[in-house]
Amino acid sequence: MLDLQWLLIAIPLASGALLLVWGKESDRFGHLIGTAASAASFVLGAIMFAELLGENAEERSHAVSLFTWIDAGRFHVEMTFVFDQLSALFVLLITGVGTLIHVYSIGYMAHDERRRRFFAFLNIFIAAMLTLVLAGDYLVLFLGWEGVGLASYLLIGFWQHKPSAAAAAKKAFVVNRVGDLGMALAIMLMFAQFGTSAIEAVNAAAPGATDTVTTSLGLLLLLGACGKSAQVPLQSWLLDAMEGPTPVSALIHAATMVTAGVYLVVRSNAIFDASEVARNAVIVVGLVTLLAGAWIGCAKDDIKKALAGSTMSQIGYMMLAAGLGPAGYAFAIFHLITHGFFKANMFLGAGSVMHGMDDDVDMRHYGGLRSMMPVTFATFGLGYLAIIGVPPFAGFWSKDKIIEAAFGQNFWVGLGALLGAGVTAFYMTRLMIMTFLSEKRWREEVHPHESPRVMTWPLIALAALSAVGGILLLGDWVSEWLEPVVGHAEHHELAVPAIVLTLIITLVVAVGVVAAVVFYRREPIAAETPSSVSIFARAGRHELYGNELNEAVVVRPTRHLTRFLVWLDGKGIDGFVTGVADRLGDTSQFLRKPQTGLVRSYALTMFGGVAIIILCLLAVTLA
Amino acid sequence: MILTILAATPIAGALILALLPRGRTDHLRAKVVALGVALITLALSLVVLARYEPTSGGYQMTEEHSWIEAFGAHYSVGVNGIAITLILLTTILVPIVILASFDDRLPDPRGTNAYFAWMLAVEGLAIGAFAATDAFLFYILFEATLIPLYFLIGSFGGPNRSYAAVKFLIYNLVGGLLMLAAIVGLYVVSSRQGDASFLLTDLQDLEFSQTTERLLFLGFMAAFAIKAPLWPLHTWLPDAAGQATPGTSVLMVSVVDKIGTFGMITWCLNLFPEAADWASPVIITLAVVSIVYGALLAIGQDDIRRLIAFTSVSHFGFIILGIFAFTTTSMAGSTLYMFNHGLSTAALFLVTGVMISRRGSARIDDFGGVQKIAPILSGVFLIAGLSSLSLPGLAPFVSEFLVLAGTFTVSIPAAAVATLGIVLAALYILIMYQRTMTGPLAPGAEGVTELRPREIAALTPAIMLIIGLGFFPQPVLNAINPAVETVVSHIGKTDPTPKTPTPIDAPAAEEGGH
Secondary structure, eight states, X not given: XXXXXXXXXXXHHHHHHHHHHSOXXXXXXXXXXXXXHHHHHHHHHHHHHHHHHTSOGGGOOEEEEEEEEEEETTEEEEEEEEEOHHHHHHHHHHHHHHHHHHHHHHHHTTTOTTHHHHHHHHHHHHHHHHHHHHBSBHHHHHHHHHHHHHHHHHHHTSSTTSHHHHXXXXXXXXXXXXXXXXXXXXXXXXXXXXXXXXXXXXXXXXXXXXXXXXXXXXXXXXXXXXXXXXXXXXXXXXXXXXXXXXXXXXXXXXXXXXXXXXXXXXXXXHHHHTOHHHHHHHHHHHHHHHHHHHHHHHHOOBHHHHHHHHHHHHHHXXXXXXXXXXXXXXXXXXHHHHHHHHHHHHHHHHHHHHHHTTXXXXXXXXXXXXXXXXXXXXXXXXXXXXXXXXXXXXXXHHHHHHHHHHHHHOHHHHHHHHXXXXXXXXXXXXXXXXHTSSOOOOOTTOOOOOOOHHHHHHHHHHHHHHHHGGGGGGGGHHHHHHHHHHOOOOOOOOSSOHHHHHHHHHHHHHHXXXXXXXXXXXXXXXXXXXXXXXXXXHHXXXXXXXXXXXXXXXXXXXXXXXXXXXXXIIIIIHHHHHHHHHHHHHHHHHHHTTOOOOXXXXXXXXXXXXXXXXXXXXXXXXX | OHHHHHHHHHHHHHHHHHHSOOOSSSOHHHHHHHHHHHHHHXXXXXXXXXXXXXXXXXXXXXXXXXXXXGGTEEEEEEEOHHHHHHHHHHHHHHHHHHHHTTTXXXXXXXXXXXXXXXXHHHHHHHHHHHHBOBHHHHHHHHHHTHHHHHHHHHHHSOTTHHHHHHHHHHHHHHHHHHXXXXXXXXXXXXXXXXXXXXXXXXXXXXXXXXXXXXXXXHHHHHHHHHHTTOTTSOTHHHHHHHHSOHHHHIIIIIIIHHHHHXXXXXXXXXXXXXXXXXXXXXXXXXXXXXXXXXXXXXXXXXXXXXXXXXXXXXXXXXHHHHHHTTOHHHHHHHHHHHHHHHHHHHHHHHHHHHHHHHHTOOBGGGOOOHHHHOHHHHHHHHHHHHHXXXXXXXXXXXXXXXXXXXXXXXXXHHHHHHHHHHXXXXXXXXXXXXXXXXXXXXXXXXXOOOOOHHHHHHHHHHHHHHHHXXXXXXXXHHHHHHHHHXXXXXXXXXXXXXXXXXXXXXXGGSTTOO
């Protein structure tokens, strides 16, 4: 079965294509086909994973080449798919969480007349995401990379009649293309330098390359990762992307696609191992995004945007871990998986809340939903405990490890990561209070209710995973499992014993929780967004002015340049051409004038000409 | 003989159409005859393809007759991998164009016969130009394509058609004159070194002085650079495409303009390798400027047809860049790009042609929210647009990446600036899609109804090829590779080798690929 990885991709791809071309008659059952396709992929993935478990650690990488994709000149790319320890974990995450979200969407999108198309796009996303993680060549990875970008574009803009959704979809695609610029150049550099873009071959060649090459490769790949994973400075699209239907936010913009950047760094570990500059850049990007995302998460009243800020921040943790090199790769992937569980859980929970609140996303109109939506509340609560890192829930294990490793690298980096943990506890507690606890601030016409079973069952499953996901770490299972792929992790000696650090982290988290409780329970929460707030809150609400910065630095200058060039093209270049044509016409008109048809004027001209020739001859001979 | 028959079939079809009595009302007979001739030509081209052996390379199915002995002109045809690729592009696109143009609203419906006859004439002349292996024959056919296009633009286009047609004609004639001068120059050089001949094989053996070679190269290159619009010689294209019917635009941009880039490889590089090398830094610079400039101009357009014309300026920049980077990878990419660009631009012009004809306006602002009432139309538009922005999985990506990757091995700055094009391409396509297809339905756009079965039938083959070749470009590349390798070795270039080759025995390290 271990050479069937192509089938993992083919099933959802075929289903997606079928749903797109099948006519209206499939509206009644299209969503079931889509869900079944995702589930079939999951079952196959699980069987393959079980087989992989039974093999020796060194023999767990299975590559299958389907056909030659491109062969021209020296350039050669095989359509290769590799099922190994790293891609196997992703396959389970993508198809597992993906299937739960398919099921949830059956209920969430029940009243949408274009539900069949929604499932087609979800299926295409699953296929593209699997291509991304199974690819054995960077160009095949790029195929999946752009494929998920397309699916993301289609799904953010799924409600195209809303101008805001269409604009957000375009923005996501364009900002990602800036990252793709880095990816594309990195692949070209690999080709020029190593003569191949096969992932295994590139990783084997990287240690032999010069520092300039590995650093350039690392930074270019990081640019790509920043785009896809919404890391500073290419973060601005993610919050806008919340315009998409909530299952999309859960699947694509929380659990899977946005973590592709982390996957890319970990998969390219030999390149980053060879370049300290590139690793440090990854750490800086991760740390800055971690804090920026948390800051934004504290200030947003829109529940989805608050969660999106949190996603940025959590991916910042993963990036940070990946930047630590072999010491952090496994923890990055571990946190990626637990985050996939609890963030998908909370996004779907938010969707469930919105479902009951007539699609209102403003938390200031929520409050007291605990009793109206008990299942949503309970499952969301488990996700909450997991993300803030309360032991023994999943996030505690994974985040603890990252902070520990960060302190092993550098005190200040560790401190930043620790601070982030406190802020995370603050904004998540704020979200819980504003939504489920506190007094009700519902609009009059709203009648909150629990969501149907088809939506709550996936919540329960994900909540269970959020609770127990940490057991993956038992006996350092993740680190050992991934070791053949990412290399051996050396443990840094810490200044204090690990248990003390764990206590400190837990204490910081507790401070964050208490601060939020004090802050938001002290007085009733206003049902309108207060306007007189601190400069910090205002900056957070404006997403730290990232959009304004892009507007000023990139968008407006490009617009002016374009306008200028349009003017130049018409007046300058084409003006020159038409000008030449006009002058030719004028000259012809002028030359026509002497052609009077009068013999005496011709005779006079001849006489003048002869006279000039004689004068010239005289001048030459006399000189 | 088969190539002659292939080129003569559409010409004969054009003559039949011209002689056919005009229909009374719907002119259906003329349309069906035109489509039938185009399909027969397509079938013949598939016979040519079946007879062609990609592995053996070189010119095949050659035919040679003395034509004008006084100056050594021959009727000489043959196809290599590059020529057959472009001939297939032509024979695939023409039936699509004819079927899509059935309902074109012509200024004078009585001209229907002529409209389709001129289209078939373009097809025959283009096939001839791609197959010609004699410089004089090529020149005649290259220039002859101007005549049908002039009438297609000038008689059947929009309100400003006369101006656009004259501009198109004069612009291209200027290039043609410079090429004529170079043809005369070739005759002089050739007759001094023995019997005068215009055969490609004979011309390749000529000895030139440095200055002569450069001047002759510039004569050819000027004509090709105008045809395949290279910045700053591009300004005729937006005017022509803005006034022509969608079908004419496709024939002009997807087929005839390719004779320009085809000519650069087949004539400029084969005849004047040293001059081409000498000029390459300037041409590469102009190509990169074209890529960025065309894309920026496309972003700034308000008219859908002019926007597509400017995207083509950008895409032609990629094609020319790949040719003059002189690597097998980039040149194979360029040749494949000619094919793919033909398909994707055809799909884009034809689907927007439907929109424009239903709305009665080509202004982007006159559309909006069309997706709601015409989902299939908007889906086809999106796929065509995504292929124009080179999304992986669609055909143009492969060719664009080959161009960039090959160029990168010889010039990192050129490749890096050209790669900016992928960001700008996303902008011009997605802004246009957003403004025309999304949001609330714009007032006045209610009439932009769903694609009809005939329109779907015309567009489906193009869309299928765009998707299919995105994943399986190899059949086309297998034909292109040997021809491109011959050209690159003829100009005395070898591909740069990887600086630190991978220790793993990767497939790329194997001799000959697979």
